[in-house]
Amino acid sequence: QKEVEQNSGPLSVPEGAIASLNCTYSDRGSQSFFWYRQYSGKSPELIMSIYSNGDKEDGRFTAQLNKASQYVSLLIRDSQPSDSATYLCAVIRDTGFQKLVFGTGTRLLVSP
Amino acid sequence: DVKVTQSSRYLVKRTGEKVFLECVQDMDHENMFWYRQDPGLGLRLIYFSYDVKMKEKGDIPEGYSVSREKKERFSLILESASTNQTSMYLCASSLRAEEAFFGQGTRLTVV
Numbered sequence: 001q002k003e004v005e006q007n008s009g010p011l012s013v014p015e016g017a018i019a020s021l022n023c024t025y026s027d028r029g030s031q032s033f034f035w036y037r038q039y040s041g042k043s044p045e046l047i048m049s050i051y052s053n054g055d056k057e058d059g060r061f062t063a064q065l066n067k068a069s070q071y072v073s074l075l076i077r078d079s080q081p082s083d084s085a086t087y088l089c090a091v092i093r094d095t096g097f098q099k100l101v102f103g104t105g106t107r108l109l110v111s112p
Numbered sequence: 113d114v115k116v117t118q119s120s121r122y123l124v125k126r127t128g129e130k131v132f133l134e135c136v137q138d139m140d141h142e143n144m145f146w147y148r149q150d151p152g153l154g155l156r157l158i159y160f161s162y163d164v165k166m167k168e169k170g171d172i173p174e175g176y177s178v179s180r181e182k183k184e185r186f187s188l189i190l191e192s193a194s195t196n197q198t199s200m201y202l203c204a205s206s207l208r209a210e211e212a213f214f215g216q217g218t219r220l221t222v223v
Binding site: 008031032034042043044045046049088090092097098099100101102103104105 | 143145147152153154155157160162168170171202204206208209210211212213214215216217
């Protein structure tokens with residue numbers, strides 16, 4: 001079982017729709033959760049961080065965390081073509097060290 | 113402004129060469145990481161460091177070593193480069209269990 005799992009996609013949505021990206025993780029001791037966006041040929045950049053159960057909103061983005069189900073999601077409202085990228089879920093495992101582990105990413109395509 | 117700088121953007125090396133990839137951060141972060149990224153495989157952790165001279169193996173350490181002599185600098189060493197180490201290498205740093213910031217990446221080709 002992979003430590004962090006994501007559907008590779010592509011996830012295709014029309015402009016203006018809500019894009020829903022999902023991630024599951026295997027280590028119940030995981031303590032911090034992140035969503036990164038990566039454009040082709042570029043480095044990942046942080047979009048959202050979430051540390052406790054529930055929802056966290058920032059502009060068009062909402063991160064949701066459910067530790068009981070070991071599930072993290074990212075909602076993008078009013079999707080724009082510029083949101084087309086690969087979205088990486090990352091988790092810090094509680095190994096005594098802050099080991100940051102990534103999923104393989106979900107490719108999002110937003111069509112005009 | 114946060115800054116993580118990798119020494120080279122593109123690098124071409126020959127099989128068997130010893131290769132050094134350098135990473136410097138100016139944020140006084142304790143944690144530093146080296147990943148490689150390959151199509152379909154995502155970011156795979158090679159090594160990470162949580163303090164000066166301290167290091168831990170990641171998920172794919174074979175064929176690599178690291179050095180952290182100063183807090184701001186974390187080096188990845190390919191002891192004897194092989195063609196299967198052709199990849200994009202990404203360095204990142206973080207403050208404890210907070211978000212990581214990435215360098216611009218080094219695309220290494222081993223011929």
